[in-house]
Amino acid sequence: MKALPTGRSLGLLVCMQCRATVRALQVAYPRCPRCYAHLYQRKPHSLALTAALLICAAILYIPANLLPVMYTRTIFDDEEDTIMSGVLVLLHSSWPIAVLVFIASIVVPLLKILSLGVVVFSAWRRSPRYRTQRSELFRMVEFIGRWSMLDVYAISMLVALVQIRSLAFVSVGWGALAFAAVVVLTTFAARTFDERLLWETPP
């Protein structure tokens, strides 16, 4: 198969900041002539950084789901909620919202960690198969990842509102922090990953 012309083969760089295509100059730290951002052939240490962030996120995903995210103290009893028990509580009042929270807080982070894992592993192996699909998977994951913050915001609202000392009192649990950390780490993981590594020619 004839090799397709790429930026690398033509000596062209594309600015990640303003998307300008510029001729690569033989200088130590080239910068974009249009927006003065640093230019790279590929994002530096992309695979190692993404993998490291992803492993941290995968580890934190466990306490995020097991530790309570929220404590509720009322005059009748004390309760602690994990993400999953929160979904079950919602199931009684409104099932569409419960499904939404389940997808946003449990399915999306898991899918994001798994898909980024697949993408990083295949980029590292330089696998030639399903490149377009993997490329599209990566872009989709990047787009939906933010929705995992849903439950953290819901908890922040409950904490701010339910502070009626004589009746009910809501406080944040460490699970919420682990959960937010998963979102932040996977967002950074997606940002450090260089999609172009999916299209590198196999060795």
Next chain:
Amino acid sequence: MSSVIVCPSCDLAHRVGVAPASKGTRCARCRAPLQRPEIGNIDTAIALSLCALVLFFLSNAYPLVTIQVNGTTRATTLLGAALGIYSQGHAGLAALVFLTTVVGPFLQITSLLYLLLPLRHAREAPGQNTIFRLLAQVRPWTFVEVFMLGVLVALVRLSAYALVVPGVALWSCGLLMLTLAALTSRTTPGQFWSWVERSRA
């Protein structure tokens, strides 16, 4: 004459015509958007930014929701969501909520206004490149739409125990979400820099 552009997602080089594409183009290999069609002009973007700025102040000045339980009333603002977590000792989490719901939108709106207002008169704002890079860093951390849905989830959970009254800020926050979405799609990096190049020409 035609020029070459390189796909930022897969490094494939494309030859493009000199006429701007009326419809967006996608990369021939990885299907990533390559050129976006121009929607709106600088004036539209400035109008949307001003609108977003007003909505942002409304969202922060008025209570988001008020709840009533047994004669006790409690209200919270946008800032209250972050402050509540902070007062319980989770400073990191509070900072994240504060950054994504207050600082993110504010920096996005003000930096765009700072860049676009001089550009409208074919002038470049001092420190344009730095401010633009700041904008590009802040953008992925603006979670207003997720926050809105989170508020709704909280209200559904509370509605079983308390009377929930939506405040002014809830509506303005909803509108801010829509305005920011419209603004972001009209001020993509490619679009912004093509305005800059046009003003330099």
